[in-house]
Amino acid sequence: MIGQSPTGIYIAHAILILGVIVVAFPIYYTFVASTHSLQTILRPPLPLLPGDRFIENYSEALFGGVGRIGGVPVWTLLFNTTVVALGIAIGKIIISILSAYAIVFFRFPLRMTFFWIIFITLMLPVEVRILPTYKVMVDLGLIDTYAGLIVPLIASATATLLFRQFFLTIPGELVEAARVDGAGPFRFFKDILLPLSRTNIAALFVILFIYGWTQYLWPLLVTNDNQMNTIVIALKKMVSFADADTEWHLVMVTAMLAIVPPILVVVLMQRWFVRGLVDTEK
Template sequence: MVENRPFLNFLTHLVLILGIATVVFPVYLAFIASTRGPTEFMSGLVPLTPGDHFLDNYGTLLGAGSTRAGTLPFLSMLGNSLIMAVLVAVGKIAISIISAFAIVYFRFPGRVIAFWLIFMTLMLPIEVRILPTYKVIADLGMLNSYSGLVIPVIASATATFLFRQFFLTIPEEMMEAARVDGAGPMKFFWDILLPLSRTNIAALFIIMFIFGWNQYLWPLLITTEPQYYTVVMGIKRLAAVLDGDTQWNLVMTGVILAALPPVLVIIFMQRLFVKGLVETEK
């Protein structure tokens, strides 16, 4: 039995509160800055209360954009990031679950070697293979396109490994029963494996969505036309002002807007996300 010790309970809650404050306080400062004027943070004093420029700052980014940043309206960049994040998440899950299904349920020569070759790509992130990947994408004429943004980062050894480990926990009697009932491989995959993998798919979707949303180096490399800029690139361009002072109120407004979609995805899929990470009994 765990003893109820008031001091330990107080200490535990204190550590949790300090941890939450450490994470939330910079976000709160970013929100405060997004409601202030362009010169209020130049005095060296950091206000802790919201200002009266909330509608002006958010209207500027979501409307006409910032001409000093040389970009499209921020809303268009949010749309580009949303398209990229959704396509990356769906593509990674689709390819990974099919790959894991083939490795676990099909007996073919070299399937173990194939799995370990896929798993070894974890040691080769996009930054390591970025030059040959860029050369291939350029030769295929996929620069400045959504396909060029998505396809090079669409494979995931991590998701393949997780789906493989999950499929190995499914009893073989279930597969044999489906075979006796006349179900072929694809029917078994569609009617049995996919419903059982629902929580795993949800958890991986959130992780892969955030991965695609936060991509910066690859979109920066292959996009030269503003209509394909992502929101992370937009924030960088807002901060990198050549003439004059950086408009930190607009930069922080962009930061808050860029953080909203991943937060909303996590909130709406929180239950499935937690079940997908901690559920062991299927």
């Protein structure tokens, strides 16, 4: 194999370093731009080293507000996006694990029919059902609310399928042993299934959190008030067709702050994420 020779090791490391540079340089350049004044950014070329306006720019964006989005501070956008991302991730996991638990461990009429109905919804993305969903949100008065941002997105056929496939691998002897010990459905779910599923839950949480954090189309439709904008929507509104009308230093600050939470989630949960993809812990 290539990694067994010194030359192969050097080549592998060179490729990895090149890949890191290609991926990380745009992020670094964005950070550099976020530490310079607007005049410096508009007068190319942009320096490759950070400037002296780090504290001023980040303070202005976080607490002072951005003009093109109604003076809303970025910390409000971060709070909104965090609530939406957590709500979508936790809601999808709860609904999916409960539905998979019912399909696998309970016997009731049309059980598999319901599963296939859930599975078929994979063919119906948000864009297909967006008009009727928006009409329902309007009728329920959920425009410009966290519920309106979260509830239509918390059902997940993919997560249900993944939990179902995992539950099907649990030995029947374990279920029988729990029944002999007098464990009811709730105790079996809480004391046995949840501990066994924790790595799967962690892996899905990372994926679903990033999915909720990067949502654009649905938040764009269901929010009219700038105070309820997510950070992705705000970034789009902050950019004007004319460079002179865009506060690029604040745009760069917002872009940097927008990528920090997903990166933290991936870094902090990397171990669980990998184990959830390759281990079953049974």
